[in-house]
Amino acid sequence: MLSLRRYRHCAACGALVQYRVPTEDNRERAICVDCGQIHYENPTNVVGTLPLAPDGRVLLCRRAIEPQRGLWTLPAGFMELGESVAEGALRETLEEAGARVALDGLLSVLSVPRIGQVHLFFRARLLDLDFAPGPESLDVALFAWDQLPWDTLAFRTVRKTLEHQQGGGAALLIDTL
Amino acid sequence: MLSLRRYRHCAACGALVQYRVPTEDNRERAICVDCGQIHYENPTNVVGTLPLAPDGRVLLCRRAIEPQRGLWTLPAGFMELGESVAEGALRETLEEAGARVALDGLLSVLSVPRIGQVHLFFRARLLDLDFAPGPESLDVALFAWDQLPWDTLAFRTVRKTLEHQQGGGAALLIDTL
Ligand SMILES: [Zn+2]
Ligand SMILES: [Zn+2]
Incomplete structure (x- = not known):
């Protein structure tokens, strides 16, 4: 460690x-x-969403900051004092992707002991398509599932969460990376 | 806050x-x-279990330390650096109740923004009945569901988690207290 x-x-x-x-x-x-x-x-929580458009495409952000600048990620960031897990996920989705979503339940809880983090992602529905990159994103875009940028994803927790949703995402994914 | x-x-x-x-x-x-x-x-995680005996009774610990000394709780405590959510829940169950369990999936994720905590409880199966109070517990005991000490529970997150399991506990409970 x-x-x-x-x-x-x-x-x-x-x-x-x-x-x-x-x-x-x-x-x-x-x-x-x-x-x-x-x-x-103690470990810190990173909270975020997997935002889906009505046509099933998924929204990703291209990172404007290190680590992994230039690579694609789900909107997510450190949970703050004074908010719930759900509030944090909504806030990060708004800050990084300019996107308003409704949460559809927890999709993944991924522990990353090596860096002292727990990543929690909610499945979410985009309430409109008026998204836009926030200061920490270079770009925000919708991807069809057969065109996801698998080779340029920023984090393993994002990859695992996308793979879980692609496989149906019925049960909550609890894993350690 | x-x-x-x-x-x-x-x-x-x-x-x-x-x-x-x-x-x-x-x-x-x-x-x-x-x-x-x-x-x-940032908020900290409290991780624990709701341990069930083969006959369906639930294991509770009576707290030997403040806050809420003398009241009943599920085994749980602060997640530590270097461990996963699941490892933390198993460790706390062993430390507080001397109990070995197998985890059966996440039961509740309860944000408590006022104190900057997230409480995560797993449903668990006791692997044997050789439990014993650890240094932070006065007593450890199995309770039938119609004899739970509802009036002397230590924490609202414990009450919510017990109520959720009593109601079937099928879906993951995500709430803010
Ligand atoms: Zn000093
Ligand atoms: Zn200084």
């Missing part, structure tokens, strides 16, 4: 931290050498 | 942070006044 440790200093008082196992815990945490505060580090 | 802000000092260099909106962002982040590092804060 990559080191996902983020603390060198205490977020409360600014003193140095040491990574060690606190009493009554069983893994190393960032503990402040001065005030003693324990800083926990 | 509660303030969920955790940073007063920079985790990289220890200088003070200010909360302001970075260029090309749309919400306030903790930004170091010295080294400029941006510290993102």
